[in-house]
Amino acid sequence: MQNTKEEIKFLNGPQSRSKDLWFVIKITWQFIKGFRTLHFAGPCITVFGSARFKEGHEYYESARSVSSKIAKLGFTIMTGGGPGIMEAANRGAHEVGGKSIGCNIELPYEQKPNPYVDKSIDIRYFFVRKVLLLKYSYGFIVFPGGYGTIDELFEALTLIQTGKILKFPIVIYSNKFHKELMEYVENLILNGTISPEDKQLFLVSDIEEEIVEHIRMNSILPFGLRTKKTAWWLLGEQKIN
Numbered sequence: 001m002q003n004t005k006e007e008i009k010f011l012n013g014p015q016s017r018s019k020d021l022w023f024v025i026k027i028t029w030q031f032i033k034g035f036r037t038l039h040f041a042g043p044c045i046t047v048f049g050s051a052r053f054k055e056g057h058e059y060y061e062s063a064r065s066v067s068s069k070i071a072k073l074g075f076t077i078m079t080g081g082g083p084g085i086m087e088a089a090n091r092g093a094h095e096v097g098g099k100s101i102g103c104n105i106e107l108p109y110e111q112k113p114n115p116y117v118d119k120s121i122d123i124r125y126f127f128v129r130k131v132l133l134l135k136y137s138y139g140f141i142v143f144p145g146g147y148g149t150i151d152e153l154f155e156a157l158t159l160i161q162t163g164k165i166l167k168f169p170i171v172i173y174s175n176k177f178h179k180e181l182m183e184y185v186e187n188l189i190l191n192g193t194i195s196p197e198d199k200q201l202f203l204v205s206d207i208e209e210e211i212v213e214h215i216r217m218n219s220i221l222p223f224g225l226r227t228k229k230t231a232w233w234l235l236g237e238q239k240i241n
Contacts, residue, residue: 030124034103034132037121041101044078044136045070045215048152049085049143049173062173062208063088063143064095069212070141071098073220078103078137079117085143087114094118105129130155138219139169141211144177160201161194169218170202171211178204 009015015023038044047067053060067077067089077093079086081102093100094116102117106124113120123129134156142153153172159165172178182204188194203214 027125027128030128031131034121034123034128037119038101038103038132038136041078041119041136042076042099043074043138043219044076044101045139045141045219046078046133046137047085047089047141047143048080048145048149049089050145050149051080051082051084051086052146053084053088053144055088059085059144059174059177060088062206063141064092066141066173066208066211067092068096068098069208070215071096071100073212073216075138075215075219076101078133080104081113081117081120083114085145087116089141090114090116103129103132134159134165137168139171139215141171141173141215143173150181157198157201161198167201167218169214171214172202172204173206173211175204175206 014020047063049059049063055061063085069092071077071093076099077089078101079089081090081104086102090100090102091114092098100116100118102113102120104113104120104122105126106122123132130152133152140153140156142149153170156165156170160167160170172181175182185194185199189196189199203211205211205214
C-alpha cells in the first residue's frame, strides 16, 4: 500500500525538487532491475488477458493452447504473471518445455506469481512495466480482458501507428468478445480519426493455426530471430533457463 500512496502523491502535482529527484532515481532502478532480469530471456511474445477466467473456461484453454504452440516456435512466453489468462499462457509454455516469464505489477492487494513461471519480476510502476513488455516483446497476443488489457492494446497500436516502434504483430483473440470493439474501430475510421490502413495493424482471429502463422511470418522472418545465441554477462544479468 505504501508504494501506491507514494505514486498517488507523485501524480498529485509538483513535490519538492528533492522528492521528485528521489522518485526519478527509484524509477531508474526499476528499469535497471527489469533490464538485468529480462536481457537474456530470449525473444518474447507477450500474452495479455483477464485474471478472472479460471481453468476450464474457453478463453483460459485457448490461451493455454495458443501459447504452447508459440513456445514451440522458440519464443519465451511473457505475461503479467498472475492468474487467469496469464496463468494459462505461462502454463501452455511450461507444458511443452518452453520458457515462461511473469512481469508482475505491485498492487495494494497481493498478486502471487502463478506456478508456471520460470522467472518472475515485480515492477512497482505501470509505465515501467509497459516499457519492459514492449522492449522485450516481438509481438502481442491479446485475449479477452478488462481495462488493463485494452490499455496495453491501444498503447501498442499507438506506438506502431506513430512510428515509435517497428511494426510487430498484434493478435486480438475472439471475434465474438471483441465485436463491439471492432465496431468502435470502424466508427473511428468512419469519422476520420484514424486511417483505414490503421486497421491493418492487428489481426483478429479465433483460429490458432492462423495466429501462430501470423506471429511466425511477422516476427521470426522480419527480425531474423534465432532460438539460441551466446550470452555474455556484464551487470549480473540473470539468464532464464
